[in-house]
Amino acid sequence: xxxxxxxxxxxxxPPPARRRTGSRIGRILGYLxxxxxxxxxxxPFYWMLxxxxxxxxxxxxxPVTWLPSKPQWDHYIDIWTRSDMTxxxxxTVLLSVVVTFLxxxxxxxxxxxxxxxxxxxxxxxxxxxxATLAVPWQSYxxxxxxxxxxxxxxxxxxxxxxxxxxxxxxxxxxxxxYESIPDELVDAARIDGMNEYGIYRRIMLPLSTxxxxxxxxxxxxxxxxxxxxxxxxxxxxxxxxxxxxLRTFISQYSAEYALIMTGSVLSVLPIVVIFxxxxxxxxxxxxxxxxKG
Amino acid sequence: MSRVGPASVIRGRNTLLGWSFLLxxxxxxxxxxxxxxxLLFYYAFTTWDIFGGAEWSGLDNxxxxxxxxxxxxxxxxxxxxxxxxxxxxxxxxxxxxxLLNKRLRAVAFFRTVAFFPYIASIVAVAQVWNMxxxxxxxxxxxxLRAVGVDNPPGWTTSADWSMPAVIVVGTWREMGYFxxxxxxxxxxxxxxxxxxxxxDGANAWQRLWxxxxxxxxPTTFFVVVLLTINSxxxxxxxLVMTNGGPGxxxxxxxxxVYRKGFEENxxxxxxxxxxxxxxxxxxxxxxxxxxxxxxxx
Numbered sequence: 319x320x321x322x323x324x325x326x327x328x329x330x331x332p333p334p335a336r337r338r339t340g341s342r343i344g345r346i347l348g349y350l351x352x353x354x355x356x357x358x359x360x361x362p363f364y365w366m367l368x369x370x371x372x373x374x375x376x377x378x379x380x381p382v383t384w385l386p387s388k389p390q391w392d393h394y395i396d397i398w399t400r401s402d403m404t405x406x407x408x409x410t411v412l413l414s415v416v417v418t419f420l421x422x423x424x425x426x427x428x429x430x431x432x433x434x435x436x437x438x439x440x441x442x443x444x445x446x447x448x449a450t451l452a453v454p455w456q457s458y459x460x461x462x463x464x465x466x467x468x469x470x471x472x473x474x475x476x477x478x479x480x481x482x483x484x485x486x487x488x489x490x491x492x493x494x495x496y497e498s499i500p501d502e503l504v505d506a507a508r509i510d511g512m513n514e515y516g517i518y519r520r521i522m523l524p525l526s527t528x529x530x531x532x533x534x535x536x537x538x539x540x541x542x543x544x545x546x547x548x549x550x551x552x553x554x555x556x557x558x559x560x561x562x563x564l565r566t567f568i569s570q571y572s573a574e575y576a577l578i579m580t581g582s583v584l585s586v587l588p589i590v591v592i593f594x595x596x597x598x599x600x601x602x603x604x605x606x607x608x609x610k611g
Numbered sequence: 612m613s614r615v616g617p618a619s620v621i622r623g624r625n626t627l628l629g630w631s632f633l634l635x636x637x638x639x640x641x642x643x644x645x646x647x648x649x650l651l652f653y654y655a656f657t658t659w660d661i662f663g664g665a666e667w668s669g670l671d672n673x674x675x676x677x678x679x680x681x682x683x684x685x686x687x688x689x690x691x692x693x694x695x696x697x698x699x700x701x702x703x704x705x706x707x708x709x710l711l712n713k714r715l716r717a718v719a720f721f722r723t724v725a726f727f728p729y730i731a732s733i734v735a736v737a738q739v740w741n742m743x744x745x746x747x748x749x750x751x752x753x754x755l756r757a758v759g760v761d762n763p764p765g766w767t768t769s770a771d772w773s774m775p776a777v778i779v780v781g782t783w784r785e786m787g788y789f790x791x792x793x794x795x796x797x798x799x800x801x802x803x804x805x806x807x808x809x810x811d812g813a814n815a816w817q818r819l820w821x822x823x824x825x826x827x828x829p830t831t832f833f834v835v836v837l838l839t840i841n842s843x844x845x846x847x848x849x850l851v852m853t854n855g856g857p858g859x860x861x862x863x864x865x866x867x868v869y870r871k872g873f874e875e876n877x878x879x880x881x882x883x884x885x886x887x888x889x890x891x892x893x894x895x896x897x898x899x900x901x902x903x904x905x906x907x908x
Contacts, residue, residue, distance in 0.1 A: 344815060345715065348710060348713055348715050349715060349716075349717075351706075351710055352710060352711075352715065352717065352718075352721050355707060355710075355721070355725070356721055356724055358783070359724055359725055359727060359728060359783070359787070360724060360727070362728075362736065362739045362740060362743060362783075363727060363731070363739075365739060365742070365743060365750065366735065366739045369742070377742070378742075378745065378747075378748035378749070379748070380748060380753060381753060381757075382750045382753045382754075423635070424635040424636035424639065425636060427632050427633075427635055427636065428632055428633045428635070428636035428637065430632050431628075431629045431630070431631075431632025431633045432632075432633070435625055435628055435629040435632065436625060436629075437622065437625045437626040437628075437629040437630075438622070438626065440629060443633070443637075446645075447640070450640075450644055450645075450648075452836075452840060452892060452893060452896045453648065453889060453892060453893065454840060454843065454844035454865070454888065454889075454892055455844075456844045456846050456865040456868060456869075456885075456888060457651070457844070457865075457868075457885045457886075457888040457889035457892065458644070458647040458648050458650075458651050458885065458889070459868070459869075459872075459885075460651070460654065460868065460872045460878055460881050460882050460885055461646075461647035461648075461650035461651045461654055461882065462643060462644075462647040463872075463873075464650070464654075464878065465642070465643075465646065465647055465650070466643075480639065480643055481643055483639060484636055484638075484639025484640045484643060484644075485640075485644075486640065486644070488636075489636060489640075514628050514632070518632070539730050542732070543730070543731075543732045543733060545732070545733055545734055545847045545850075545851065546846060546847050546850075549850070550873060560732070561732055561733070561734045564732070564734045564735065564738075565734050565851060568734070568738055575742065578738060579738075579739070579742075581735075582732075582734075582735035582738055582739060583735075585732045585734065585735050586731045586732055586735050589730050589731070589732070590727065590730065590731070593726070593727075593730050594723070597723060600726075601722075601726075601791055604788065604791045604792065604795075605791060605792065605794070605795035
């Protein structure tokens with residue numbers, strides 16, 4: 319358990335010019351393996367995109383066609399009138415932004431307390447935070463649901479905010495990063511008369527921008543893609559998120575293969591764009607949570 | 612009160628300060644994670660539905676579970692998923708990581724691509740795979756027929772093949788994530804070890820077994836722990852891909868909790884099943900840590 323919380327430097331780029339790459343055959347095999355793996359990973363996405371541009375009859379044909387005969391771009395217009403896509407996306411964006419903001423704020427704040435202020439019981443409490451990372455949400459979703467229902471929060475967006483915004487992951491990730499900032503820096507600021515909140519805001523926050531970006535991206539993607547939380551809590555259709563809406567759409571229009579794929583593309587696209595923009599931070603976030611010293 | 616030493620004043624001040632930082636997060640964490648976990652162990656010994664309150668019923672739920680065929684089916688299916696999902700994902704992600712750690716062109720491109728499945732929404736992904744797996748006209752069976760398989764499997768429509776289909780998608784989805792963790796681990800392997808092995812005449816395969824894998828042991832251990840928990844708790848993938856069917860062929864433990872709790876409103880019994888899920892995850896993690904520590908010692 320203790321090794322889990324030791325900080326480690328995170329490098330995800332291969333170190334330059336470390337060794338000569340092996341023989342020509344090895345290289346060719348390497349490229350071949352990479353090509354096969356790329357196809358395996360990307361094919362479903364390609365199929366999703368292509369099917370969204372086909373007619374319904376064209377989606378399933380024998381032999382399989384890998385290009386639409388005539389791209390049906392109007393699917394991307396129809397979907398907005400045939401479904402409540404606007405509502406779903408609106409709710410999803412709202413939830414993602416609020417949850418991410420709260421998670422980053424409370425997580426980094428608590429992490430400062432855990433890593434730079436010494437007080438009795440601190441380490442035991444942190445161990446408890448870490449331990450819950452091993453407890454699946456699925457095992458306590460029932461009592462959590464009962465609790466939130468008693469607080470009259472079920473079937474409100476507040477429920478999703480509550481269950482997503484205070485996770486242990488944010489505290490864990492930020493503490494990892496703060497541990498790598500030398501205590502001397504904090505002590506020097508204390509001697510200069512800065513109070514702890516000032517140190518957090520003026521020194522730690524600016525220094526931890528990359529870690530904050532990592533946490534923000536991970537939380538954003540998690541919240542956007544969360545299916546179980548909304549499934550349990552959001553009953554009214556005007557509260558649905560894109561995941562919940564898409565699933566209902568699939569069961570309602572089960573034969574509209576092309577339109578279903580259009581909806582799928584729209585649910586994936588924003589996250590892919592965000593991922594591509596912030597890839598570096600995303601990768602570092604995953605590596606930090608995964609790395610143990 | 613007026614005669615407190617400076618050391619305890621500082622400690623008291625620090626305690627207050629520390630808690631002021633923790634509080635905003637801790638209130639949410641305590642209320643939404645810690646309290647539910649404690650309540651879980653109480654609910655597991657009660658009987659109630661949506662209308663009444665919880666009524667203490669001792670070990671009734673445990674007894675009911677012992678004779679509940681669906682519960683045992685769910686346990687079996689969860690083990691089935693776990694036993695295949697862990698090694699498959701481990702080999703795939705480790706293989707990809709070792710591959711990407713080489714200085715080949717297009718590595719950056721592939722590292723990006725490999726992560727797509729993990730960030731793509733599960734509902735969309737499951738729907739695409741269901742269409743790919745479609746028995747009559749799906750591309751997968753079309754390819755299988757083209758290479759000479761006369762009776763390709765029915766995949767998600769067949770009780771025998773639905774679980775393999777789910778495992779394939781689960782592995783496809785998670786391998787990019789664990790690949791990144793392995794890649795980070797590979798950066799900690801000292802380059803000199805490879806040089807030394809090369810000088811000793813070890814070939815690429817021997818270097819993998821003698822240098823890479825032993826050095827990656829802490830990472831591998833961590834990945835196995837995460838994979839175990841991920842496998843035991845699998846739920847969203849099942850719900851959107853097969854909903855447990857056909858029949859009960861892909862009914863897993865977490866889904867049984869969902870069914871009993873949210874579809875049949877048996878909160879007490881569902882909590883008892885949750886406790887099993889909870890203990891499985893917790894105990895296996897604990898055992899893995901103990902075994903790992905012993906091996907390191």
